[in-house]
Amino acid sequence: MTGEAHRGARGGAPSQGAPHRGARRGLALRAERLTLGYGGRSVVAGLDLDVAPGEILVVLGPSGCGKSTLLRAFAGLLRPVSGGVLADGAEVSGPSADRALMFQDDALLPWRTARRNVELALALRGVPRRERRRAALGWLGRVGLADAAGRLPRELSGGMRQRVQLARTLAAGPRAVLMDEPFGALDAQTRASMQRLLLDVLDGAPATVVFVTHDVDEALLLGHRVVVLGPDGVAAEFPVPASRDAVLAALGAGASRLKEAV
Amino acid sequence: MSGLHRTRPRRDGLYRWPVRAASLLAALGVWQLVTAADLRVWVRFDRFPGPVDVVREFGRQVEHGQYWQDVTQSLVRILTGFALAAVLGVALGVATGRSRWVGDVLQPLFEVARPIPAIALVPVAILLFPANEQGIVFITFAAAFFPVLVSTRHAVKALPVVWEDAVRTLGGGRWRVLARVVLPGVLPGVFGGLSIGMGVAWICVISAEMISGDFGVGYRTWQAYTIVDYPGVLVGMATIGLLGWLTSASVELAGRRLTRWLPREGER
Numbered sequence: 001m002t003g004e005a006h007r008g009a010r011g012g013a014p015s016q017g018a019p020h021r022g023a024r025r026g027l028a029l030r031a032e033r034l035t036l037g038y039g040g041r042s043v044v045a046g047l048d049l050d051v052a053p054g055e056i057l058v059v060l061g062p063s064g065c066g067k068s069t070l071l072r073a074f075a076g077l078l079r080p081v082s083g084g085v086l087a088d089g090a091e092v093s094g095p096s097a098d099r100a101l102m103f104q105d106d107a108l109l110p111w112r113t114a115r116r117n118v119e120l121a122l123a124l125r126g127v128p129r130r131e132r133r134r135a136a137l138g139w140l141g142r143v144g145l146a147d148a149a150g151r152l153p154r155e156l157s158g159g160m161r162q163r164v165q166l167a168r169t170l171a172a173g174p175r176a177v178l179m180d181e182p183f184g185a186l187d188a189q190t191r192a193s194m195q196r197l198l199l200d201v202l203d204g205a206p207a208t209v210v211f212v213t214h215d216v217d218e219a220l221l222l223g224h225r226v227v228v229l230g231p232d233g234v235a236a237e238f239p240v241p242a243s244r245d246a247v248l249a250a251l252g253a254g255a256s257r258l259k260e261a262v
Numbered sequence: 263m264s265g266l267h268r269t270r271p272r273r274d275g276l277y278r279w280p281v282r283a284a285s286l287l288a289a290l291g292v293w294q295l296v297t298a299a300d301l302r303v304w305v306r307f308d309r310f311p312g313p314v315d316v317v318r319e320f321g322r323q324v325e326h327g328q329y330w331q332d333v334t335q336s337l338v339r340i341l342t343g344f345a346l347a348a349v350l351g352v353a354l355g356v357a358t359g360r361s362r363w364v365g366d367v368l369q370p371l372f373e374v375a376r377p378i379p380a381i382a383l384v385p386v387a388i389l390l391f392p393a394n395e396q397g398i399v400f401i402t403f404a405a406a407f408f409p410v411l412v413s414t415r416h417a418v419k420a421l422p423v424v425w426e427d428a429v430r431t432l433g434g435g436r437w438r439v440l441a442r443v444v445l446p447g448v449l450p451g452v453f454g455g456l457s458i459g460m461g462v463a464w465i466c467v468i469s470a471e472m473i474s475g476d477f478g479v480g481y482r483t484w485q486a487y488t489i490v491d492y493p494g495v496l497v498g499m500a501t502i503g504l505l506g507w508l509t510s511a512s513v514e515l516a517g518r519r520l521t522r523w524l525p526r527e528g529e530r
Contacts, residue, residue: 075431097433107428111446111523120442124433154525172432 026054026208027098027176029074033083036069042081043069047233051176056202056209058223060216065229067212071178074210075101087176097125100174104181107165108153114140114164115149121172139167142201159190163197170201176208184213195221311493316500319493328482333501336478339395340467340509343402347459351407352452355414356444372411380405380466384473398470398478405466406459410452417451418444450524453517460513464506479505 029051036044044066051057059067072078073085076095085092087099095101100121108117118136127135140149143163153161162182169177183191195218202209213219219226220240228236290313297312311319323329358365358372380401387397425443434442471480483498 072427075427077427077430095427095430095433097431099431101427101431103424103428106422107424109425109428109443109446110525111449111521120429121432124429124438152523154523168432178431 025175026052026206027087028053028089029099029176029208029210030086030089031070031073031083032086034070034073034085035081035083036066036073036078037081038069044073044229045232046083047229049227049234051208051210053208054206056211056222056224058211058213058219058226059229060214060219060226061229061235063214065231067214067229068180070229071101071180071210071212074176075099075178077101097121097172098174099176099178100169100172101178101180102165102169102182105158105161105185108161108168110153113150113152114145114156114160114167117153117164118168118171121168125173136167136171139171140164143167143197159186159194162186162194166194166198166201170205174207176210177202179209179211181213182211183218184215191218198222309492311496315493316496320497320500323494323497329501332477332479332482333505336467336471336480337505339398339471339478340402340463343399343467344406344460344463344509346399346403347406347410347463348456350403351410351455351459352414352448355411355452355455356418356440356448358411359415359418360440360444372408376408376412380462381469384470387470388474394474394476398467398475401470402463402467406456406463409458409462410455413451413455413458414448417448420451421447449517450521453513453521456513456517457510460510461506464502464509468502 031047031049034044034047034049035042043064047066047070049070059070061067069078073080074092076085076092076099092099108114109120112120115133115136118139119132122132122135123129137146137149140146143166145160145163145167148156148160148164153164156164162185166182183194186194199222209222211219211222223240226238226240227234228238230236294312294314296307297310297315300308302308354368358368383401383404384397387400391397391400421444425447426439429439429443467478468480468483471478472484475481479498479501483495483502486492486494486498
């Protein structure tokens with residue numbers, strides 16, 4: 001029932017927004033004996049981690065355990081001290097729209113309206129100017145912000161800004177979405193609706209997701225697999241036993257009410 | 263909608279204008295009184311022209327082509343120097359702020375040259391440039407360049423890293439980051455520098471004209487002083503003030519239009 005509702009919502013999505021979605025698959029990401037650090041101090045040491053194509057991997061861990069640092073390395077924003085990051089078997093040497101990073105907050109360009117922020121992602125991947133506007137509005141529609149397209153970030157609430165950022169991240173057409181506590185700064189209710197929205201939007205967009213959080217409930221709700229990061233690499237690893245659909249079904253009426261609130 | 267900031271129309275401003283106008287008129291009245299009474303109490307107003315003399319002289323001057331020629335000449339000088347300073351100041355401020363190598367090459371030169379007041383460059387300008395005109399523009403440029411350079415560089419350094427990271431992970435390369443993040447992002451800081459630059463540029467263009475000009479408002483003002491034409495001096499000063507205000511207000515206005523996205527301060 002809920003699944004049907006998803007597909008319905010997805011049917012309304014703009015085709016320009018996700019032109020190769022059907023044909024593409026998520027990236028396989030791999031960290032190999034990965035050591036990361038800033039200025040001689042290592043934050044991640046000798047980490048081995050595999051993320052399967054299309055998997056939603058949630059990384060949990062205490063603050064300072066290197067979760068965000070690991071994401072920056074996957075994104076190609078941080079060079080490893082030693083070891084490496086592989087995407088589909090190829091060494092990652094820099095950032096690319098294939099691996100889009102969604103930040104905790106304030107990553108929107110404040111001089112661009114919501115629509116123009118989403119258009120930026122489309123422009124950077126070479127979507128022709130006249131198609132950008134429609135595609136951007138389509139993405140904003142999917143995150144429930146069609147009416148706020150002309151507003152500047154400072155005129156949006158924190159939750160709305162994160163929805164714009166989600167739209168912008170996905171509009172880049174990434175094959176891996178790296179999410180750095182994207183809902184961490186939101187209140188519980190907004191967070192719940194964002195989590196639903198994320199699952200909704202990812203449904204049918206077979207991107208690999210690495211999702212960093214320190215919220216256990218969020219991890220179990222979103223992840224196919226949860227790893228706990230400790231000072232010496234992966235401290236523990238849990239497959240999430242229930243299928244996501246089962247969880248969604250269990251959320252039932254509550255979930256669709258939340259969806260309407262979005 | 264906690265993130266919403268809306269400005270309220272400044273209705274109370276309307277009631278404050280009469281007070282402001284009255285303040286100006288009162289100052290003019292006091293000026294007229296002390297000059298008409300030839301007041302001498304340590305400061306001497308006996309030879310000082312009153313507002314009526316100045317207005318009469320102003321009325322006489324605006325009917326002559328020379329006044330407008332001087333105004334045009336000064337404006338051309340300051341706008342040329344200022345435009346050069348704006349373009350080079352922003353370009354080099356961004357370059358020194360973004361590239362360590364460029365910073366290492368240019369920064370020491372700037373640090374050595376910056377403390378020298380631009381007006382002290384008059385002898386250098388006379389030596390370097392074949393024509394007076396170019397020297398004056400050079401001095402105006404030198405005056406406005408450093409405020410623009412320094413504030414641009416600071417703005418570049420202060421840019422939130424997350425904006426750049428976001429654009430890079432959306433597939434933007436070095437030049438895209440420059441065009442879409444750095445240049446728009448530094449505008450508020452740049453306009454701070456431009457405002458200061460316009461102020462010092464006027465100081466320097468007027469001083470340079472007084473020292474070595476053949477035309478221009480500064481030259482004419484000094485000329486009036488040497489021939490003991492005091493109303494003429496005050497007309498020159500008022501003209502400089504007016505032009506300075508006009509140009510600064512234009513910079514302000516352009517700045518405000520281009521940075522509308524900034525979070526608004528609470529209304530004063």
